[in-house]
Amino acid sequence: MTLYLDYNSTTPLENGVVETISVALREEWGNPSSSHSFGKVAKVSIEKARRNLAVMINGNDNDIIFTSGGTEANNLVIFSAVESYRKWVETQKNVPSDKPHIITSDVEHDAILLPLKHLKSRGDIDVSFVSAAPSGSIKVEDVISRIKTRTCLITIMFANNETGVIMPITDLGRAISKTNELRVKKRLFKILFHTDAAQAIGKVPVDVEVSKVDYMTIVGHKFYGPRIGCIYARDVGVTTPLYPIIFGGGQERGFRPGTENTAMIAGLGKAAELVIENLDKYMKHFICIKEYLLLRLQEEFGDSVVFNCHNDENHILPNTCNISLLGMSLTGSDILAACKTVVASIGAACHSQNKPSSILISSGVSPELARSAVRLSLGRETSKEDIDLATADLKQAVESLKK
Structure with a gap:
């Protein structure tokens, strides 16, 4: 028997999603760009999915752009914000052509941190990293205090994948809106606001109007959908810039060229529909x-x-629990390796399993506790009986290692 408690890493497909994908593979295989009946059937399926995703986050259909996943969506936002700032500078008089400036936190996913570090290493941008320590959550005032005249983007995740901490996105959105009101009067660049909501969708309410974000990243395989994603961009191409990072046909109105993966998009739309309901x-x-x-x-x-x-300071995802054991001198990897039934992780699946999580340390967790940390993330079907078996298995793992 296996007890899967790693749902923050990836989720299985819901039965309804599997069926939707199967139908699309059999019946909606036409090219959505074609004008004949086969293409139209596929196009209808894609637009239905777009509608479901928009409703799920209280956005507009036209502001949903499909991508291969969260990594592409995050890169699309970052490169678009930088390009938009450069184009804006070209239209202004007496504005020095300084590097664009971006603000983020030190607990973001690598799909945010690595593109930013790449651009910074090339000398293309400046970046400010706001610390989440000591509580694990960023403070709105810390973010706002880092704003410069040339700040073009603030990107803060909705919820952390390892700790489960829900960031104050709504309060931050309001603060950025007020800041932008003053910046417009001073003829400064309007700061764009992005949140990667990969870990929040399907677990807590997510509303783009309440949070006042310009961009939001959505990732299917985190809420029982397929491994594709999409980006929400408010009034895309008009008030919120989006520039393609790949080039080809005119699909997705040119924002993300490439023949659409109809079956996976249909599955993503079904996953969104289940969240709505x-x-x-x-x-x-x-x-x-x-x-x-x-x-x-x-x-x-x-x-x-x-x-x-x-x-008491933090709001935590209702499915996420990150634990450490005091005085055991054990690593999280050792504990999980000694488990007979529990399948979990010590952090992000794409990170090294041999050293303490940098996310935990950046969240204010001591290196000693970070070394023994285990992340337990629950699924929609996890039962109390599962928890009884899991805790007993963790107990026997620790006892066996102590011997």
Whole structure:
């Protein structure tokens, strides 16, 4: 028996999503750009999916652009913001052609950090990294204080994939809007605001109007959809710039060329439809099971278990629990390797398993605790019986390692 508790890494496809993809593969295989009946059928399927994704985040259909996944979407935002600033400078008088400036946090996913570091290493941009320590959450005032006259983009994740900390995106959005009101009067570049919502979709309410974001990244395989994604860009191409980073045909209105992957887009749309219909149910389930998980961990490990970043200051994803064990001198990798049934992770799947998580350390977790950290992330079908078995397995793993 295997107990999968790594849903923040990836989720299985929902049955309804599998069926939708299967139908699309059989019946919607035409080229969506073709004007004949086969193309029209595929086009209708794509537009239905676009509509579902827009409704899920309270956006407009036309502002959804499909991508291969979250990494491409994040890169698309970053390169678009930089290009937009450069074009703006060219139209202004008496504006020095300084490097564009971007603000982010030090706990972002590599799909944000690495493009920024790449552009910085080439001398194309300046970057300010806002610290999430000591609580694990960034502070709005810390972000706003880093703004410069040449700031073009602020990108802060909606929720952290390792700690589960939900960032104050709504408060930050309001603060950026107020800042932009003053910047417009001073004829400065309007700061663009992006959030990678990969870990939040399907777990907590996400609303682009409430959060006031210009861009939002959506990733299918984090909410029981296929491994593609999309970018939301408010009033795309008009008030919010989006420049292609690949070139070809005119698909997705030229913002993201390439013949559309109809079946996967249809599956993504179905996953969004399920979130629209069932989010309250999903949240109640996550909250119930997570509360039971915390209780059982405390019963098994007592005062030796530490819940990383779970404090009164933070809001945490209802499905995510990052734990460390005090005084055990064990690594998270050792603990998971000794488990007989539990399948989990020590952090992001794309990071090294041999050293403490840089995300945890940047979130204020000590190196000692970071070394022994294990991330347990729950799914829609995780039961209390699963939690009983999982906590017992973690207990036996620790006991066997101590011997």
